[in-house]
Amino acid sequence: MPNKARPRREWSSKSLIKVLWIPHSAMRPAEGDTSDCILVVGVSRPKLVAAFLSIVLVSLFLTFHILYDSAVYSIDAAAVSIIDIEDDSKNNIEIDSTRLRDMSSSSSSLSSSLLSVNELNGFNGKLHFSRTNRHLPQAIIIGVRKCGTRALLEMLFLHPQIQKAAGEVHFFDRDENYEKGLEWYRKKMPYSLNGQITIEKSPSYFVTPEVPERIHAMNASVKLLLIVREPVTRAISDYTQLRTRAVTPSTASSSGMSTTMATVTTIEDENLQRPSQQQQSGRTFEELVLHSDGTVNESYRPITISLYHNYMYRWLEVFSRDQILVVNGDQLIEDPVPQLKRIETFLHLEPRIGRHNFYFNHTKGFYCLRNDTADKCLRESKGRRHPRVSPLVVAKLRKFFNEHNQRFYELVGEDLGWPEE
Numbered sequence: 001m002p003n004k005a006r007p008r009r010e011w012s013s014k015s016l017i018k019v020l021w022i023p024h025s026a027m028r029p030a031e032g033d034t035s036d037c038i039l040v041v042g043v044s045r046p047k048l049v050a051a052f053l054s055i056v057l058v059s060l061f062l063t064f065h066i067l068y069d070s071a072v073y074s075i076d077a078a079a080v081s082i083i084d085i086e087d088d089s090k091n092n093i094e095i096d097s098t099r100l101r102d103m104s105s106s107s108s109s110l111s112s113s114l115l116s117v118n119e120l121n122g123f124n125g126k127l128h129f130s131r132t133n134r135h136l137p138q139a140i141i142i143g144v145r146k147c148g149t150r151a152l153l154e155m156l157f158l159h160p161q162i163q164k165a166a167g168e169v170h171f172f173d174r175d176e177n178y179e180k181g182l183e184w185y186r187k188k189m190p191y192s193l194n195g196q197i198t199i200e201k202s203p204s205y206f207v208t209p210e211v212p213e214r215i216h217a218m219n220a221s222v223k224l225l226l227i228v229r230e231p232v233t234r235a236i237s238d239y240t241q242l243r244t245r246a247v248t249p250s251t252a253s254s255s256g257m258s259t260t261m262a263t264v265t266t267i268e269d270e271n272l273q274r275p276s277q278q279q280q281s282g283r284t285f286e287e288l289v290l291h292s293d294g295t296v297n298e299s300y301r302p303i304t305i306s307l308y309h310n311y312m313y314r315w316l317e318v319f320s321r322d323q324i325l326v327v328n329g330d331q332l333i334e335d336p337v338p339q340l341k342r343i344e345t346f347l348h349l350e351p352r353i354g355r356h357n358f359y360f361n362h363t364k365g366f367y368c369l370r371n372d373t374a375d376k377c378l379r380e381s382k383g384r385r386h387p388r389v390s391p392l393v394v395a396k397l398r399k400f401f402n403e404h405n406q407r408f409y410e411l412v413g414e415d416l417g418w419p420e421e
């Protein structure tokens with residue numbers, strides 16, 4: 001190294017690395033034999049200043065970003081807390097921490113967007129979310145009314161990758177809601193994490209003519225769940241609800257869940273329907289379903305809705321068959337797990353729901369739900385005692401429905417095995 005390099009100042013002469021200020025003019029490459037040279041890395045003072053400033057700027061940017069992110073998440077969390085409180089007043093819960101904890105420990109595909117367990121535990125019932133948002137539903141329970149739509153939704157909600165909308169949204173079947181646009185609909189959805197599936201249920205979608213096209217316009221690849229029940233039992237269930245409604249003033253409580261974990265009651269708008277004049281007059285099921293000449297009264301709503309094929313063909317004109325899963329509502333009552341396993345496969349969910357999630361409640365006569373923290377049963381308005389219906393009328397109705405059921409089986413390509421008389 002040429003000794004023209006005169007040091008102006010030495011900062012750390014005792015350390016391994018020496019910092020010397022050398023005039024730029026003294027710097028020149030070594031020539032010839034370089035065996036006794038030392039390596040000198042020269043950085044000009046302006047470059048040093050530029051490097052220093054860059055480091056300061058990057059640090060400032062990162063600090064700002066972290067602060068901004070935590071501020072946004074806190075606002076999100078506050079919003080969700082407010083929503084939870086509002087929904088609680090309607091007795092609904094959108095997200096619970098157990099569900100988030102479950103998810104964070106289970107699904108690798110979700111882990112990137114999840115908050116840590118510690119973050120969750122750090123709150124006394126208040127949730128802080130990382131990367132949650134409201135999404136349009138990727139799956140919809142489209143009906144049928146009184147076939148177990150609520151039970152199905154609550155059971156699916158046991159799955160950590162499912163989020164459910166509170167109540168019934170009635171976006172596609174009510175013009176006044178549909179006119180409010182998709183953004184209104186999206187805001188009715190719960191907060192969900194990336195990788196979770198949002199589901200809503202509105203049983204009247206199935207019977208409303210405009211709905212298939214409207215849902216298709218929102219998402220042509222949406223998955224649809226149609227839960228059906230033996231048509232005569234469904235008609236009796238419908239009648240029972242309308243009759244209960246007729247004798248109970250409009251303040252009557254609704255359906256949902258009775259639970260030790262949290263109240264998950266939702267007002268099923270269907271329950272708030274004004275019963276028809278016919279119904280209010282307190283006539284029996286037999287009187288309502290049969291004309292005086294003994295023929296079946298097809299225009300009596302509980303009968304009309306049980307004619308599934310009359311609605312199903314419209315859905316199949318718009319959606320491909322493999323987008324619609326027909327769930328057997330009678331089997332969901334008898335033994336929910338096999339039906340739920342079919343749905344997990346249909347929705348490409350990890351198999352998570354099992355027998356451990358249910359226990360049979362002998363008082364209620366139905367399965368109730370169980371998760372890590374609590375047990376919960378559907379409310380009294382689900383699983384009502386049906387009136388005794390004359391076996392002759394039941395047999396007559398079954399015979400009447402037989403032909404219609406065959407048409408439904410043909411449309412869906414499945415035989416649901418409903419009794420023929």
Ligand SMILES: Nc1ncnc2c1ncn2[C@@H]1O[C@H](COP(=O)(O)OS(=O)(=O)O)[C@@H](OP(=O)(O)O)[C@H]1O
Pocket residue numbers: 144145146147148149150151203236237238240255268270271332333366367368378381382383384385
């Ligand atoms: N586990 C469990 N607990 C209680 N009830 C259960 C359950 N699984 C299915 N069901 C059946 O759900 C029927 C109500 O159906 P929906 O929820 O679709 O009714 S509604 O259209 O939303 O009003 C309801 O009909 P009814 O028995 O006539 O009350 C139940 O039979």
